[in-house]
Ligand SMILES: Nc1ncnc2c1ncn2[C@@H]1O[C@H](COP(=O)(O)OP(=O)(O)OP(=O)(O)O)[C@@H](O)[C@H]1O
């Protein structure tokens with residue numbers, strides 16, 4: 655995986671915080687002066703704005719990197735129904751083509767120092783013709799970071815994900831435990847260490863739960879907390895953004 659300049663953010667489930675984590679990572683890198691590309695290759699459950707479909711995930715990622723571009727490369731497939739993408743695509747009479755996604759990703763990678771790609775749901779989500787999100791990750795030749803819940807049950811879900819990633823030849827950069835409560839229960843106290851030691855993957859970070867209701871404020875709050883933590887720079891390097899950011903710093 656020589657000098658890959660992107661990371662694919664997957665999760666142990668839908669709703670675990672892939673978008674929030676992706677937006678936080680994107681904003682952290684943008685704050686370091688990097689040109690960060692963002693991509694949500696397939697969005698199901700889009701909202702309709704007039705005659706257009708909109709990916710709320712992609713809109714938050716674009717905001718995180720201060721872009722208002724309407725670049726279709728960021729969202730190659732926009733699907734209506736909030737279902738597995740393979741089903742949503744069938745209902746919309748759309749055929750998801752990995753080569754279209756790869757071409758879009760490569761154009762973004764050519765324009766930016768680093769690209770953050772958010773998957774739909776988890777690793778084994780069906781996209782098209784029996785192909786899974788894991789197959790798309792391999793097609794894009796990207797490593798993954800796995801977003802996990804902090805609560806009881808996360809060990810099984812996370813190890814299933816990291817084990818499967820390895821079985822499918824996907825490099826796992828590590829695990830980010832998201833939505834971590836300020837007053838963890840016993841299971842939550844043990845979870846980060848257990849995930850780091852049992853998964854064979856690095857524990858890249860623990861992102862706190864933010865009580866903010868507004869998504870922008872929520873992301874900004876988590877970013878400001880993480881920017882005060884010296885371990886954040888190491889996390890960004892582990893994700894593969896370190897090379898890009900150190901190059902950026904050296905050319906300043
Ligand atoms: N650290 C956090 N603190 C507070 N709320 C959070 C946090 N992370 C995620 N959430 C909330 O949890 C919900 C799900 O998060 P998010 O949309 O990022 O999940 P997802 O994994 O991207 O879901 P999908 O599979 O639909 O893309 C959102 O309402 C989000 O605001």
Ligand SMILES: C[C@H](N)[C@H](N)CCCCCC(=O)O
Nearest residue numbers: 668698699736737738774775
């Ligand atoms: C609609 C949702 N927000 C995601 N975009 C798609 C989640 C697909 C999950 C499929 C499954 O694991 O059963």
Ligand SMILES: [Mg+2]
Nearest residue numbers: 672673711772
């Ligand atoms: Mg999302």
